[in-house]
Amino acid sequence: MSEVVVVKLGGTTLAEQRQVLEEVAQVARRRPVVLVHGGGKRMTEWLERLGVQTRFENGLRVTDPAALEVAAAVLRGVVNSELVAALRDAGCDAVGLSGVDGGLLIGERLPNVGLVATVTGVRRDLIDSLLVAGQVPVVAPLARDAEGTVCNVNADDAAAGLAAGLGARQLVLMTDVDGVRDAAGHKLDSITADQAAALIADGTIRGGMVPKVRAALSALAWDGAEAIIADGSADRALVRALEDRSFGTRVSSRAHAGAA
Ligand SMILES: Nc1ncnc2c1ncn2[C@@H]1O[C@H](COP(=O)(O)OP(=O)(O)OP(=O)(O)O)[C@@H](O)[C@H]1O
Numbered sequence: 001m002s003e004v005v006v007v008k009l010g011g012t013t014l015a016e017q018r019q020v021l022e023e024v025a026q027v028a029r030r031r032p033v034v035l036v037h038g039g040g041k042r043m044t045e046w047l048e049r050l051g052v053q054t055r056f057e058n059g060l061r062v063t064d065p066a067a068l069e070v071a072a073a074v075l076r077g078v079v080n081s082e083l084v085a086a087l088r089d090a091g092c093d094a095v096g097l098s099g100v101d102g103g104l105l106i107g108e109r110l111p112n113v114g115l116v117a118t119v120t121g122v123r124r125d126l127i128d129s130l131l132v133a134g135q136v137p138v139v140a141p142l143a144r145d146a147e148g149t150v151c152n153v154n155a156d157d158a159a160a161g162l163a164a165g166l167g168a169r170q171l172v173l174m175t176d177v178d179g180v181r182d183a184a185g186h187k188l189d190s191i192t193a194d195q196a197a198a199l200i201a202d203g204t205i206r207g208g209m210v211p212k213v214r215a216a217l218s219a220l221a222w223d224g225a226e227a228i229i230a231d232g233s234a235d236r237a238l239v240r241a242l243e244d245r246s247f248g249t250r251v252s253s254r255a256h257a258g259a260a
């Protein structure tokens with residue numbers, strides 16, 4: 001396992017993310033950081049503006065060729081460039097790339113959602129060489145499938161695939177809620193795979209939180225690895241997500257795993 005931390009930011013506006021980007025720049029001075037971003041809300045704005053209809057299945061955007069074109073343009077063009085620029089403003093040597101660049105992410109198409117892939121492979125040496133050079137890779141969630149088709153990847157899935165592929169010790173999925181909430185609306189400090197399955201089955205965990213929780217679980221391939229879902233707009237969100245067990249929701253594969 002490596003000291004790498006993979007941080008995923010959700011798709012809100014840059015103004016809302018300035019603070020957490022400052023934190024990313026600070027943490028990156030002490031340990032290797034890989035940033036992965038979503039762009040759901042920004043993509044919805046652009047799709048509406050361009051009159052391209054999309055719908056969601058289990059939290060995944062069903063992506064036809066027209067939607068893929070918009071996704072690629074917005075994720076790699078608009079959102080990725082903004083984040084790289086903001087990190088560079090914060091003194092961080094950020095480098096933008098998508099999962100297509102350098103063959104970083106290998107995808108496998110998911111059934112019934114169009115041009116959407118899940119991550120099945122990571123070109124680790126590419127990320128390692130950027131990290132060794134002191135750079136912070138900023139990854140847009142696109143991947144090529146076995147036929148070479150560019151696909152959209154849910155950003156939580158891309159972050160989890162990278163975390164597992166790099167043997168990252170920590171994966172932080174920053175979002176716009178304080179963590180995973182139970183049926184009564186209370187934020188859970190931790191959740192196991194079995195609890196997650198039950199909450200997904202009864203509809204308590206729904207929408208974008210479904211792929212997020214599944215991604216968090218899939219990143220726990222290494223003993224001692226941690227996945228945390230937390231509110232990226234909170235004060236000192238990244239440091240607290242990494243250190244404070246009462247902040248956000250820690251996802252573990254079984255009860256008490258990683259409790260020491
Ligand atoms: N049980 C739950 N607890 C907390 N949030 C939940 C739950 N079930 C559904 N949600 C929803 O999941 C949303 C977070 O997922 P969403 O995909 O919308 O954002 P994101 O992943 O942070 O951003 P992006 O998809 O752009 O990368 C929350 O805003 C909330 O509305």
Ligand SMILES: [Mg+2]
Binds near residue numbers: 038040156208
């Ligand atoms: Mg999402």
